[in-house]
Amino acid sequence: MGAFTITELVDTLRESAGEDEDITLDGDILTVTFEDLGYDSLALLNTVSRIERELGVRLPDGAITEANTPAELLDAVNNTLAETV
Amino acid sequence: MSVSPAHHANRTEADLRVAPVITGLGVLAANGIGVEEYWAAVLSGESGLAEITRFDPAGYSAKLAGQVDADFSALPNRLMPQTDHMTRLALLAAAEAFEDADVDPHQLPEYAAGVITGASAGGFEFGQRELEALWSKGGEYVSAYQSFAWFYPVNSGQISIRHALRGASGTVVAEQAGGLDALGKARRNIRTGTDLMVAGAVDGSLCPWGWLCQIRSGRLTDATDPAAAFLPFDRRAAGHVPGEGGALLIMEHPEHVARRGVDPVHEVHGVLAGHSATFDPAPGSDAPSGLRRAIEQALRDAGISPREVDVVFADGAGVPHLDAAEATAIAEVFGPRGVPVTVPKTMTGRLLAGGGPLDVATALLSIRDGVIPPTVNIERPAGHPIDLVRDTPRETPLTTALVLARGHGGFNSAVVVRRAA
Structure with a gap:
């Protein structure tokens, strides 16, 4: 299985938590905080549970609260994927 | 900003008897979406009752409803994954009511406005979908938004968040009487210190689960002809046809209406007496x-x-x-x-x-x-x-x-x- 990419993350965010009309997710958002992207903790919970389901992995407790940006969440997901292999 | 939510200490004896002014209306029903479309339909005797299409009613004794299929594109996309159909309808009604009242609640002091809705059940269609996911696939398939999207006070919560209504708020449950009691409760809030209230109810649960619950009341008609189904005060009366929709009102203290430059007699809908x-x-x-x-x-x-x-x-x-x-x-x-x-x-x-x-x-x-x-x-x-x-x-x-x-x-x-x- 390849690495989980920002494109896949943005798709999952859109499906699980919608998209703020005033914020574009298409640019370079890797280091923009989820808060600035319009996503609260419940939106992230919904998104992460969808990622876990689709990839068949389980992120460690605290992964959601510790990941403040897409880059940090991608790291958490990909580290877990690497450990699972 | 530091504002005491307990500013009702400033209220006078006269405030405790004041009749709130109704300055805005937001309406949705099966025969019309929005105040004027609904009102034109009502005056022309146009009914919105028909066979249910939201789900297949074939296996149920009752098959007719006043279904409201609205265009939700005016709602923020971010709210779509977290709202039941009836909450989306309620959000449309609240927006129409604020527009009609010509007031922007974001410009009011932090605790000056609140919301009271009546509810009967909650977001049953959302709830049914997530419970089906739970028992057929497992907990990891259940939306995190199930935590509130099917909860009976959810309309008050979502309206409060969207329109920044942080004043005294809540939800009243009294089955089909609850929507009127919501207006009574909103009046009490206005009398004791909240200048503006969104009040009323938008309800409905047209899904197999909600439908079964309503059929169990024993009060739904089995009729299949929409023109001879819901016949109150008729010799043929044999139960009712349920519908979805409702109305939300903007109610205000008359002094608040006057303060924002609105004529409290000629530019309002009336008073809750x-x-x-x-x-x-x-x-x-x-x-x-x-x-x-x-x-x-x-x-x-x-x-x-x-x-x-x-x-x-x-x-x-x-x-x-x-x-x-x-x-x-x-x-x-x-x-x-x-x-x-x-x-x-x-x-x-x-x-x-x-x-x-x-x-x-x-x-x-x-x-x-x-x-x-x-x-x-x-x-x-x-x-x-x-x-x-x-x-x-x-x-x-x-x-x-x-x-x-x-x-x-x-x-x-x-x-x-x-x-x-």
């Missing part, structure tokens, strides 16, 4: 139903006599013994055929908590235009001593309307609205 809620006696008791008491107390609360009421919007259960009880209560207070009575919900179905506030909105439009909307499809009146406005609208000057609602389990509620003066 009276409200009362009662319970019926226990089943098997010989004591009379609580409806008459609710009517009398609401009139007393409004400081008016029965003679001053120009029209009654009846609950209109469409169940023979309930129709008889309501007709009796109305005739006892107003005299036989003493006041025009109408049931426009024959065109929308009974909207759970949403029905009462929709009737209040309709009553205010009736007062505005001097016309009583009709009760449709009543071809064989059951002979009750009431002056039922049938088939076509009746034009007549109107100042005061009484709206009645009853909820399964013994709830009665009555509201008096008047032209602002």
Whole structure:
């Protein structure tokens, strides 16, 4: 299985938590905080549970609260994927 | 900003008796989305009742409903994964009401505005989908938004968040009477310190789970002809057709209306002059139903006599013994055929908590235009001593309307609205 990419993350965010009309997710958002992207903790919970389901992995407790940006969440997901292999 | 939420300490004795002004209306029903579309449909006797298409009703005894299929593209995309159909409808109604009142709640002091909605169940369609995911696939397939999206006060919560309403807020549950009680509770909040309230109810749960719950009440008709299905005060009455939708009102302290430069007489819909809620006696008791008491107390609360009421919007259960009880209560207070009575919900179905506030909105439009909307499809009146406005609208000057609602389990509620003066 390849690495989980920002494109896949943005798709999952859109499906699980919608998209703020005033914020574009298409640019370079890797280091923009989820808060600035319009996503609260419940939106992230919904998104992460969808990622876990689709990839068949389980992120460690605290992964959601510790990941403040897409880059940090991608790291958490990909580290877990690497450990699972 | 530091604002004490307990600014009701500044309220005077006069505030505790003040009649709130209704400055905005937001309406959705099966025969019209938005105030003017709905009102035009009601005056032309246009019904929205039809066979359910939201799901396949083939396996159920009841097949008709007043379904509201609205365009939700005006709502923020971010809210779509976290809202049930009825919450989306409520958000549309709240936005229309604010626009109609021409007020931006984001510009008000932090605790100056609140929201009270009536509810009967909650977001059942959302809840059913997630519970199906839980038992068929497992907990990891359940949306995190299930935590609140199916919860009965969810409409108050989402309206509060979207419009920054941080003043005294809540939800009232009294089955089909709850929407009127929400207006009564909002009035109390205005009297004790919240300048502006969003109040009313938008309800509905057209999904197999919600449908089964409603059928179990024993009060739904099995009829399949939409024009001969929901027939309150008709000899053929055999239950009601449920619908979805309702109305949300903007209610304000009259001084708040004046402060923001709105003429509290000529630029508003009217005033909430009276409200009362009662319970019926226990089943098997010989004591009379609580409806008459609710009517009398609401009139007393409004400081008016029965003679001053120009029209009654009846609950209109469409169940023979309930129709008889309501007709009796109305005739006892107003005299036989003493006041025009109408049931426009024959065109929308009974909207759970949403029905009462929709009737209040309709009553205010009736007062505005001097016309009583009709009760449709009543071809064989059951002979009750009431002056039922049938088939076509009746034009007549109107100042005061009484709206009645009853909820399964013994709830009665009555509201008096008047032209602002």
